[in-house]
Amino acid sequence: MAQKRIVIIGGSAAGPKTAARARRLDQRALITLIERGPDLSMASCGYPYYVGGVFDSRNCLIETPTGVPRNPGFFLNAKNIIARVNCEVTTIDRAQRTVTCRNTLTGEVDVVPYDKLMIATGSSPRLPPLEGIDLEGVTTLQSMKDADYLRAIRDERRVKKAIIIGGGLIGIETAEALQLAGIEITIVELMDQLLPFLDWQLAKLVENHLKSKGVNVLLGNGVAAFTGEAGTLTGVKLASGTELPCELAVVAVGVKPSSQLAKAAGLEIGVTGGIKVNHFMGTTDPDIYAAGDCVEICNCITGAQTYAPMGDLANLQGRVAADNIILGDSVQFSGTINTGICKIFDFAAGATGLTEAAALKAGYDVETVVNASPDKPGFMGAKLLVSKMVVDRKTGKLLGYQCTGPGDVSKQVAQGAMAIRGQLTVAQMMDLDLPYAPPFSLAIDHFIASAHIMDNKLKGRMSGISTRQVREMQCRGEKGTFFLDARGPDEFEAMRLGIGEVLIPLGALRKRLGDLPPDKNHPIVCYCKISLRGYEAALILMDAGYTNVRVMEGGIMAWPFPREK
């Protein structure tokens, strides 16, 4: 068998994965990995934690777990892979099946032939074309160089104020990192919420947590310009006209696929700007594959093309591409369900599948449940989880699941992702056999409890109202609704919303029905701390003939607005 020549462009995540897997499948192939920058296999998702001082050794980002630097020597010795760094591929010649490389240090040019080519050129940060964007002090957090720059700022302790532009995953991770360095942080976000993988209400809980840690959050506002003196950043001018002084600005408004090289070679580019690939990770040229942040992939739920630049998907795609490069098209990549997670100080926030907003936009008839309840028994040090489950009314299948809070969010979101992958219905999620013991979960796990509430809603046993809707009624000064807080007097004394609610403890409700409005069609909203007692109160009222009774989902624990107490 002739030695297969495999050339891989891009040395970050998908590229090295493809190279390593290809080697495992074919000991004889000539595998060349070409990277424009100086480093290989950088753990780029770890940059914010290096910047924030979670660990101090920069080498951790570019070494194997046993401390061997993943440099060209390592790739050659351990994997028999030729890795070229500081080497940019300038053109792909599909007819000749060659790539032209230029050494970025020496300018030397050479041509490398391939039998199969892999494009893993990754992404680049979106940089709005604003005045002052080239000022010293304006940066992104996308490269080792950026990480070094921000880490030095952390260590030098000279910067007092920084602006983070963009409230997505990277923006929030960077905000935490720099805030831990004692820098006063302001996040500026164009949308009316942080973290778009969450629906508004859960994002509001994250915003509150950030603010409780001293981070400023400005929503619905963009940056108009960066201002500076002598080439150095001194402030940011917002679209609203406000000027914020700062010595550092981190632009984190997302990334865009680096698909120019593929486009120039005549490969088809998808609607999102990513390289178009089939389920085998093949491009429109049968000898060229692509994977990672430079491609667009399929959303498994909607079937739509989507751009999902995530490190885990890049690795999985790279492995699939390698199998097909070596063995012929035989292994498929299923696509994404847009699962993500983010640490936010003592919180985590994660999501999988579609938000309610995304599901409605995609045309689904959805039902949702907001569930606020602990991750384990109180006596084991329970921490709160606030989650939202989104299902398709037509099929009963889970469409999306999001979760935030100080509790074990990661497990909940993993369960949601597995449920979507297994195409589970509400009925199937209601009696899951999950690992239960008090150190790890409640007897009825938070996820299963959400399915129970969902079933009650789908069967018409409970009608829900969101805390946001209640807040809007409050803000509009609407007086027409009777708010029933079903907790005990001590709890009411310690904490209460102050939205004109009436306290009727659940245990007293059956005897105090006379305290309710006489009109059985009067709108009533019941709640308690987490709205379990609120739900039981609603059932009593419905049985008493009230026709317009709703439960405020998640109760006070899901209320992200100011309280009276």
Next chain:
Amino acid sequence: MAQKRIVIIGGSAAGPKTAARARRLDQRALITLIERGPDLSMASCGYPYYVGGVFDSRNCLIETPTGVPRNPGFFLNAKNIIARVNCEVTTIDRAQRTVTCRNTLTGEVDVVPYDKLMIATGSSPRLPPLEGIDLEGVTTLQSMKDADYLRAIRDERRVKKAIIIGGGLIGIETAEALQLAGIEITIVELMDQLLPFLDWQLAKLVENHLKSKGVNVLLGNGVAAFTGEAGTLTGVKLASGTELPCELAVVAVGVKPSSQLAKAAGLEIGVTGGIKVNHFMGTTDPDIYAAGDCVEICNCITGAQTYAPMGDLANLQGRVAADNIILGDSVQFSGTINTGICKIFDFAAGATGLTEAAALKAGYDVETVVNASPDKPGFMGAKLLVSKMVVDRKTGKLLGYQCTGPGDVSKQVAQGAMAIRGQLTVAQMMDLDLPYAPPFSLAIDHFIASAHIMDNKLKGRMSGISTRQVREMQCRGEKGTFFLDARGPDEFEAMRLGIGEVLIPLGALRKRLGDLPPDKNHPIVCYCKISLRGYEAALILMDAGYTNVRVMEGGIMAWPFPREK
């Protein structure tokens, strides 16, 4: 509609759940909950943590999260449920549809009529009929009374030595609790391993961890008699003849279903001794339902009848029974996949589905993978996970998954349970879209990595050998196998097995093929720390023509035996 009379026997888990759910579905029903003991809704899975001092307030076990005792007053006020404690049901008259109750304090007897009856009589500890079992100092940990007794022993600090009989979940949880109280603990287990929901090798890792915490473990040994003086325990005589002095013995050899009452009423009892129920949790009498530790249920994987006395299942079953009692048979309980988890000092151990041993016994043609790798990146404070995946070769579906170690076991086992419930195949588990960020997981999650290894094995790219098999070769003094350690010299210096292995670092292997046995059919076993480099070494050797190359799965991290270094 006439008021439905619902009588529920048993006030622990399934009973109160049925009562509460029935009330939510029917505000008018007359619901009576009858409990033999003094307490209701005891958080019995929390007993070991109360004994161990994780929390100090006994009330936590019998109160709602807001601190209200779940006593008859609470049930009446909050739920309009009549709860009778210290009240034993002595007979069920199915013809008359009545139960006869006896107050255990006063001896008073009365008869309660029902339209629908729920049996949730739970389980009782298995107590071997041994000499001395009634001695003061011999106990179980099944009731609030037991918990009080052991907690007092903890607080008084008088007991120096205790024996735990049985190395299952309760035995191990109790061992930890008492060891934390400064008591010298010995676990005596009849089988050749602890925790039967694990295969032997993973159980051995748990055993090692217990020993590292100072707990003695005696396997393959039973108790012949309890010895005492003046009615008080002074020691335990083992089947092997050894006598162990101790002041406390906790019998934790499992529980048996309390199905006598049902049996006496002529209801069908299953093969496991539990009450036979259908998927609606109905017994052979259409007016009688049963749930919890007193019933036997279906194993979803094998279809076999099984006994699974777990608190989470009891709650789920109770909810299903309530739906069917109130609404007519309409909601089904799917059965169990025998998911369980247990905290063991700094470890957790959990499992779902079938062990390899159970799968083989059930007649499956299985393939297995042992995977030892971290739960997240090293720079984020990675902790080890050692897992075993069991799949059905015929269908490619996951049959079982078990995991132990200091890492995030709970999430891994939850993922396994969800995969079994979703009937996922290896191909589907290979590109799961799970929540990835460095604080929570590796870019390729441990679970997905196991699926990758499984795929390699199923496709014949890797042949595995367990650490146990290697150990047996070592113990038998077999010299015929070439053991190749593919790590670096520093690693070898710091830690090594000492089984006659040859160190050939992976990076040097291609140039040192001459150091291998000349016979291409010579048995070779490759490994490294976790056997990723071991696998790559095996691939190089197979390409060089070696025909009998195996990888020691999980590497040194899955080696539970003594090492040279």
